Amino acid sequence: MEFRVLGPVRVLDGGRRIGPSGPRQERILAALLLDAGRVVPVARLVDVVWDGEPPATAVRQVRNLTTALRRTLVAAGEDVLTADGPGFTLRPRAFDLHAFEEHASRGEFREALACWRGPALAGVDSAALRPDAERLEERRLAVLEQCLAAEVDGGEGDAVAELTALVAAHPLREGLVGLLMRALHRAGRQADAIDVYQRAKRRLAGDLGISPGAPLRAVYEELLHEEPAPGRCFLPYDVPDFTGRAADVARALEALRAGRPVVVDGMAGVGKTAFAVRVAHRAAADFPDGQLFLDLHGHTPGRDPLPAEAALSALLLQVGVPASRQPDGLDERAALWRSRGAGRRLLVVLDNAADAGQLAPLLPGGPGVLVTGRRRPVVDGALAIGLDVLPPAEAEALFAAAAGRPGADVARLCGYLPLALRIAAARLHARPLWTAGDLAARLGSERRRLAELRAGGRDVAAAFALSYRDLAPAQRRAFRLLGAHPGADFDVTAAAALCGTGDAERLLEDLLDAHLLRQPAPGRYGFHDLIAEHAREAGDPVETAAALDRLLDHYRDGEFSFSAERANLVAVTALAGYDEHVWRIADRAVAALRERGHRDELTALARAAVAAADRLGDPHARQLSLANLTTAHWESGRLSEAAEATAERLRLVRASGDRAAEAAATARLGAVHGMLGRYPDAVRHYRQALVLAGETGSHAVAALVWANLSNAQDVLGEYEDALTSAARARAIREELGDDEGAVLATAQFGLVLARLGRHPEARATGEKAVRAAVSAGYAFGEAWSRIDLAEVLLAAGDPGAAHAEAERACAILARLNHPLLLTMAATSLGAAALALGDPPAAVAAYRLALTTARRIGYRAQEARALLGLAASLSGDEAGAHLRAGLALQAGLGLAPVPPGHGKSAATPSAAARPPQAFVRER
Numbered sequence: 001m002e003f004r005v006l007g008p009v010r011v012l013d014g015g016r017r018i019g020p021s022g023p024r025q026e027r028i029l030a031a032l033l034l035d036a037g038r039v040v041p042v043a044r045l046v047d048v049v050w051d052g053e054p055p056a057t058a059v060r061q062v063r064n065l066t067t068a069l070r071r072t073l074v075a076a077g078e079d080v081l082t083a084d085g086p087g088f089t090l091r092p093r094a095f096d097l098h099a100f101e102e103h104a105s106r107g108e109f110r111e112a113l114a115c116w117r118g119p120a121l122a123g124v125d126s127a128a129l130r131p132d133a134e135r136l137e138e139r140r141l142a143v144l145e146q147c148l149a150a151e152v153d154g155g156e157g158d159a160v161a162e163l164t165a166l167v168a169a170h171p172l173r174e175g176l177v178g179l180l181m182r183a184l185h186r187a188g189r190q191a192d193a194i195d196v197y198q199r200a201k202r203r204l205a206g207d208l209g210i211s212p213g214a215p216l217r218a219v220y221e222e223l224l225h226e227e228p229a230p231g232r233c234f235l236p237y238d239v240p241d242f243t244g245r246a247a248d249v250a251r252a253l254e255a256l257r258a259g260r261p262v263v264v265d266g267m268a269g270v271g272k273t274a275f276a277v278r279v280a281h282r283a284a285a286d287f288p289d290g291q292l293f294l295d296l297h298g299h300t301p302g303r304d305p306l307p308a309e310a311a312l313s314a315l316l317l318q319v320g321v322p323a324s325r326q327p328d329g330l331d332e333r334a335a336l337w338r339s340r341g342a343g344r345r346l347l348v349v350l351d352n353a354a355d356a357g358q359l360a361p362l363l364p365g366g367p368g369v370l371v372t373g374r375r376r377p378v379v380d381g382a383l384a385i386g387l388d389v390l391p392p393a394e395a396e397a398l399f400a401a402a403a404g405r406p407g408a409d410v411a412r413l414c415g416y417l418p419l420a421l422r423i424a425a426a427r428l429h430a431r432p433l434w435t436a437g438d439l440a441a442r443l444g445s446e447r448r449r450l451a452e453l454r455a456g457g458r459d460v461a462a463a464f465a466l467s468y469r470d471l472a473p474a475q476r477r478a479f480r481l482l483g484a485h486p487g488a489d490f491d492v493t494a495a496a497a498l499c500g501t502g503d504a505e506r507l508l509e510d511l512l513d514a515h516l517l518r519q520p521a522p523g524r525y526g527f528h529d530l531i532a533e534h535a536r537e538a539g540d541p542v543e544t545a546a547a548l549d550r551l552l553d554h555y556r557d558g559e560f561s562f563s564a565e566r567a568n569l570v571a572v573t574a575l576a577g578y579d580e581h582v583w584r585i586a587d588r589a590v591a592a593l594r595e596r597g598h599r600d601e602l603t604a605l606a607r608a609a610v611a612a613a614d615r616l617g618d619p620h621a622r623q624l625s626l627a628n629l630t631t632a633h634w635e636s637g638r639l640s641e642a643a644e645a646t647a648e649r650l651r652l653v654r655a656s657g658d659r660a661a662e663a664a665a666t667a668r669l670g671a672v673h674g675m676l677g678r679y680p681d682a683v684r685h686y687r688q689a690l691v692l693a694g695e696t697g698s699h700a701v702a703a704l705v706w707a708n709l710s711n712a713q714d715v716l717g718e719y720e721d722a723l724t725s726a727a728r729a730r731a732i733r734e735e736l737g738d739d740e741g742a743v744l745a746t747a748q749f750g751l752v753l754a755r756l757g758r759h760p761e762a763r764a765t766g767e768k769a770v771r772a773a774v775s776a777g778y779a780f781g782e783a784w785s786r787i788d789l790a791e792v793l794l795a796a797g798d799p800g801a802a803h804a805e806a807e808r809a810c811a812i813l814a815r816l817n818h819p820l821l822l823t824m825a826a827t828s829l830g831a832a833a834l835a836l837g838d839p840p841a842a843v844a845a846y847r848l849a850l851t852t853a854r855r856i857g858y859r860a861q862e863a864r865a866l867l868g869l870a871a872s873l874s875g876d877e878a879g880a881h882l883r884a885g886l887a888l889q890a891g892l893g894l895a896p897v898p899p900g901h902g903k904s905a906a907t908p909s910a911a912a913r914p915p916q917a918f919v920r921e922r
Contacts, residue, residue, distance in 0.1 A: 007117030109147030241401035244394035259367035266387035267515035269419030287347035298354030407436030483535025487568035489526030497554035562592035579612035597817030637856020663692035677859035703732035799835035
């Protein structure tokens, strides 16, 4: 059974026509054949049949017509049309378009042209198919021009009559005009050849207002002077809206001009061919003996890679060796090709190489080699240029140039991939009633984006599918499973979990070499957005579900960097159906994310965990998740929300009878009250927590509560009690072997000593805490201890040393992204600057403290910052700050200036600090 589109659209069985039936089925058959071997969505078929104005029943009618066509083919013995997901796929065994391309690739031009029986898609009246018909006609003319050029160069036959008719039909096609001139010249008709040129020159000037191009002028000069003309140019059209890549173009030109080969690689659709053509046109003048171009079809939809023997034949044709004079056999043709290139300044562009085996015999003996391929071609001594997607600004410029109107959202949704951008622009051109916003809306769904990115024979998904086709089975499986990862990138351990293999790194590197993965950072891998969608579409639901189970197990139990994986932890905890994993992953990650200041991810995980625990109906999971949510709110300064989460958790643990958890929750509620400036309430909760901790033997909770109670007593001016509480906290920390907790308790003890005027002892204690934190690499504890030491030094009358400690603390806390402690460090820094006689620096520090304290609701530090600004400024502004600060201080019941502080009543009072870190619970 034979299928035809090069002429009337037909299906023939033994020469007998069996389809299509009617104009609508004819259009459907044409669309299916033009995308033979690929899924053609029903939406595309609707467009083809009704040209943008379909009836309400269009989808049903298309399916009925296509099903009827399939029945006709099956009845004739060919089951080649199948329903396939969102559309239909036709896989013809005998197809005139395929035969045409096969003959052309082998240099059998007359056999290729014999496949045509009239204009492409003759009789099919569809606006949606018109660009395809025009493209095929352009391809026919290009092959005809190659055929006639080979025959004129080889002296075969008399091409004058055929060329005369062609020039009459296509008077502005300069390549045909040049061939006619050369054919006339070879026939001894030089005057006629010159006349053809003059008529073409007048026609170009009259119709288009332009002069003949350089190649046609070169033919003219050759005929005039009968001297060898520059070699022929076979380079494809250089698109005028080529955008960006300026630095890479310059590098490639420099290498070619220096005689160095250039190899270009990159993912499907990244614009390798357009780049190579742009470089080749720019370099053409440096290679006067000819500019050759050959598509090796390493990744062409519907085509197998061009065999090296056929590729050599095509190259020999381009340098003037007709097919009849070419030897048989790969080695003989390769030898002839090298001899023809030796000593000549030829530029040879070998586009779309499949692999080294295809490429090696085609490399010429001389300079001027430019090779492209999805996998980096191996050419010794070559300059390698890897192309990535365009930067956003260049991508937006390309889309605007191609579409004639801007569309930043469209560029983003296309992943800044040049092929996708050009397809999207073509779709916008074909839909004049659409806006760029309409197109962006259609591209907005990740599940339909690839289906939208196809037009006029171009198809992003088909380009990706060829890269996938070339993978080994294990690599294909890895590609599908990695597509299930919900994050933007991942490390080797996560990939190993998804793939269920210990050989994940090799597979990742294989996919990276094939440009199906990217490497945003050392040791991390990820997909381009559109390739990720393709990987998900290729996945099997059962296979994917098992892979996700392994991935969630890994994030729950495996070894990885919580900081590096924080975005992925948020992504996997957003997956539906994994509630048990979700709350356990969040519970495991809280401490690490809190310590590194990743507050946004900490909050997202904590909220996801609470929701998961609610769905599970698990009280234990819920109360631990509420504890983590309190921590997240605390770290972000959302104190009211922290109070609500803690109170809810306290109600839950009291109802469960878990006295140990009740002790921890009560301690947390006291800490939140302290941050909100409710110190009497904080003390009451701390004392309740101590009773509960004593009953349950919760020593870690007791240590934490004693430290926080000391802070509250310090703020309230109860210094002796504060010293006793700090001493108890330190003793328990040391007994438990809690080195980090001991650092914080020691710093608090030193601060209270300063309040009591015991300055030498306080300074030695504070310095001891700093040294211990530095030795342990405990950044948070170092910042905490330096703030306390700064306060001790201020009380001892050494503002210079205090300023240095507060400044170091600020630097650490900015890195840790910790607003609570940064507020306190800034007020200490302001107090030190003021004591050093630098009011502007003091004002800057106090304003930072005031802004942060107000944002997070830290009222004690807000009072201190206001009083500090009052002392640093003058006039009405100072008075306003003083009144506001004193009123807030009185409302909070804060202590007056501690003994020995040596400051006036306007100076900030005792350094009300945040309570210490929460204890971890299970």
